Amino acid sequence: MSLFSLIKFFKESQNDWMEQVGQLQVKIDVADSTIHDKMRMVQLTEQDLQVIKSIQPLVISHVNELVRGFYDTILKVQVLREKIEQHSSVDRLERTLEKHLIDLFEGNINEQFVENRVKVAKIHYKIGVETSWYMSAFQNLQQAMFLVICREFDQGSNKIDEIKQITTAVNKLFSLEQQIVLEAYENETVTKMKEQFEVGKTEIRTKIMEISEGLVALAEETQASVEILSSHFNEVSGNSLASNEQSIIAEKKANDGQGQLSDMLHKIHSIEEYTNNMHKAINHLGQATSEITHVITIVKDIAEQTNLLALNSAIEAARAGEHGRGFAVVSQEVKKLAEQTKNSISQIDKLIANSDHYKQEVAQSLSQVIQAVKMGLEASGQTDVVFGQMVESIQQSSQTVMKVKNQMDELTRVVKEIEKASMNVALSAEQLNEAVATA
Structure with missing residues (x-):
């Protein structure tokens, strides 16, 4: 059964929906132990990934709406708009984020998954999107995703538990996403600070060397003049x-x-x-x-x-x-x-x-x-x-x-x-x- 058929099946009759979801192929294959720690912290499991993968078609059909909502929040800040136009373009960033969201609901946590998250963080860091702005925009993206889920699925009493299971899995995934991105932000910030520190250190060392050499020369000249004066x-x-x-x-x-x-x-x-x-x-x-x-x-x-x-x-x-x-x-x-x-x-x-x-x-x-x-x-x-x-x-x-x-x-x-x-x-x-x- 295809994913689109699975969603249709969920809408029409969910009695056997979980059985169908359990048959989806997902994979957790990452060597970084900190990723496993993050997943354990949010209690993200393979079953959650199966639920997430089951709604990937929903994400694909609404990806334009979701991405537009994300960048509408960012573009409201004039400084960010100017920085985006200076370093890239809104269209290019939207296409990158569309692919990023679709891959996010692929149901696979591997090295490529982590690398793509880090790449997105570096892009946004490069154009000057601060962590507070990114989190606000991501929060809007998350809310938009929940609205799409609620709008697409009937919320009858017989579906509340399943919808809750879907939103919980999505929330865990978004939480993992934020942790990886924010950690990448922090690493970029630390790297940038180290670079700036090294540059500043080099400049300060050069200035101090120049000043100290000038002091030595001045002191020697002063000493010679003082000896003559004495x-x-x-x-x-x-x-x-x-x-x-x-x-x-x-x-x-x-x-x-x-x-x-x-x-x-x-x-x-x-x-x-x-x-x-x-x-x-x-x-x-x-x-x-x-x-x-x-x-x-x-x-x-x-x-x-x-x-x-x-x-x-x-x-x-x-x-x-x-x-x-x-x-x-x-x-x-x-x-x-x-x-x-x-x-x-x-x-x-x-x-x-x-x-x-x-x-x-x-x-x-x-x-x-x-x-x-x-x-x-x-x-x-x-x-x-x-x-x-x-x-x-x-x-x-x-x-x-x-x-x-x-x-x-x-x-x-x-x-x-x-x-x-x-x-x-x-x-x-x-x-x-x-x-x-x-x-």
Whole structure:
């Protein structure tokens, strides 16, 4: 009896329907143990496959309706429609699904059966049908199949058990179908994720290698630059130290010069004091000379009066004759003495005149010396101020140099830390290179 005759027989009289179904040839021949596990989970048996095969003609006659309902659900999603049109066509997919459904009700679970399920899953995965969309569309397909079964067979009380047996078998088959397809979806997803992971891993490895190599190169360049910079800083620090030492020497010499200048100022003040005292002494000498001159004038007057008196005495002695001879001798001696006194006074007067002339010259020279000393004091005072400013400037310069040296020392320390950090970066980058290369 053909399958179409069997369906007709079921509709007209089902008394011997199960006997006829039991005669259908079905086969379970698959090596994958997981397929057997799935069948056991849904309790799919050879008897269920015989029932399923018995309604294959029904599926063939309604396959267009069933397939259209499946893809109508999918095509309602604009994104899926665009993906289908991009990768394939609706007609092609419908023809593939028609053959898939007819084979599904062949009643044979073999390697080809499993391979066809996996193939359908890969096609739908490729065009971008997500599992949730596929399950929704498959659910609609399952409902459409049940409606066809219910519509084609009368649901009298004497057929309810048989119809239930048919729908149960179909439900088990669809459940197995979904398990195989969803597992294939999952495998494709895992494979795709692994591929993407490997691609991403390769890209990340390449990027990390590039970055780490760049870090190594940068660290090496930085280290070289830091070494040069550190050398320059050490040189500048050494120059600063030498400059500071020179400043200390210059400050010491300036202080020594200022001390010597102070000593010279003290001596100039002493010279000024001695000169003033000498000037005063000369003035006193001039006063004494004036007094001596006055005394000499008096003595000179006395000598002239004595000479006149001696002359008068001589006249009187001449008048006295013999009696005045002795007095005449005395008068003559007095006259000589007066003449000698007068001559001596003349010489003294000349000496005093010469002494007064020399005194005036000495006084004039002392005035010039005093003026020169005052000018020297003023110049020395100005020089002392300049020395003081110079010492202060040298001290400030020395402080600045020391400050610069300290800053350069600190900067050198920071540069050495940068150099150390650069070496660590280079080492870390090389370690990263090695880790990525072996990843």
